[in-house]
Amino acid sequence: MARFQPIRRMKARVAEVGRLETRKPVPVLLPAEARAILDFIQANERFVVCSHSRPDGDAVGSMLAMGMLLEQLGKHVDLITADRVPAVYRSLPGAERIQTTIGVHGLYDAAILLECDGLERTRLIGLEAYPQVNIDHHASGREYATLNWIDRSACSVGELVHRLVVGTGCTITPEMASCLYVTLLTDTGGFCYGGIEASTFALAGELTAAGADPVALARDIYFAVPLAKMQLLGQALATLQCEAGLAWLNVSDEDMRTTGASEEDCEGIVNYALSIEGVDAAIFLRELPEGRFRLSLRSKGPKARVNVAAIAARLGGGGHENAAGCTLDGPLAAAEQTILREMRSALLPAL
Ligand SMILES: [Mn+2]
Secondary structure (H helix, E strand, C coil): CCCCCHHHHHHHHHHHHHHCCCCCCCCCCCCHHHHHHHHHHHHCCEEEEEECCCCCHHHHHHHHHHHHHHHHCCCEEEEEECCCCCHHHCCCCCHHHEEECCECCCCCCEEEEECCCCHHHHCCECHHHCCEEEEECCCCCCCCCCEEEECCCCCCHHHHHHHHHHHHCCCCCHHHHHHHHHHHHHHCCCCCCCCCCHHHHHHHHHHHHCCCCHHHHHHHHHCCCCHHHHHHHHHHHCCCEEECCEEEEEECHHHHHHHCCCHHHHCCHHHHHHCCCCCCEEEEEEECCCCCEEEEEEECCCCCCCCHHHHHHHCCCEECCCEEEEEECCCHHHHHHHHHHHHHHHHHHHC
16 A cells, blocks of 8 residues: 555665765754743653644654654653644654544643644643643744744744754764655645745755655655545636636535545645635635635735735635735635635736
8 A cells, every 4th residue: 555665765765864064953943932942842751743634744744743743752652633644744754653632631741733823723632731842834823832932934833943953962864864854845735935045955954965865755745646535626717717817616525524534634725715816816616515615815925916814804714915814704706705805906006
């Protein structure tokens, strides 16, 4: 059933990297918030690491890397999310250690929350019982935890975890490098958007030198699409509508059932609308079984004409300036009317 042998591949990669000259990591100056988090980690023993529901590449990769860091420091760690790891990330080293459950009850000294602008983003019950460490890079990030480190300039939370690893002097293993590389790759949409700077590529280079295999990781993530997802994409593209600067498309709950697609198969469909020439902002609406609609909003950066995080926040959601989401009541026509009104007025000044 396995499509490839990650372990064998990893071993080959380790051997190859072992022949390379050892490179010194780029020195990292940690801000006071990060140093406080490292002191807290050193002073405690048992951690649960969590991320948001419907985990993406940054959530999965940064959780795994954080778990590896804690283990290198001799700590006990469990990794927990409310939703299962999407298929394309299940070949990442250690992915099988992420437990899917609805509640956190273990004996932990603290919960480390990655990529969550509030406890509710985890959709996990019980986290409020623990001291919390919040590490985030979202525009919607808030200081809700015992210790908070929010750096909106970071391309991924994995980038922040990398800074912690370097700050402790721990080794960036090939396994850790692979997980951290995936956070960069996916949160920048394949190095296409999201505050990319020269330092982003310096980090990608460092992680590649440490054993991440960019070609194999990209193949696992972008060239391993389930057939049901491709069929769902066909249904979505059949609904595509476009007007000045704006494109939108949707799938019904029936489309989900007839194609056999799962929630994670909806990931990325919005980008097909955004990729159209002349389109500055895109909307993907997915009907939920109860008739409400889950919206993915995207805009093109870096000088995005539409701040979708602000629009999502007004509608009860959140996210980044270029990528955000919210949930609206149905029927489809009502949800479309609400979001189109917001998007059109955001586009208007620039037209
Ligand atoms: Mn992220």
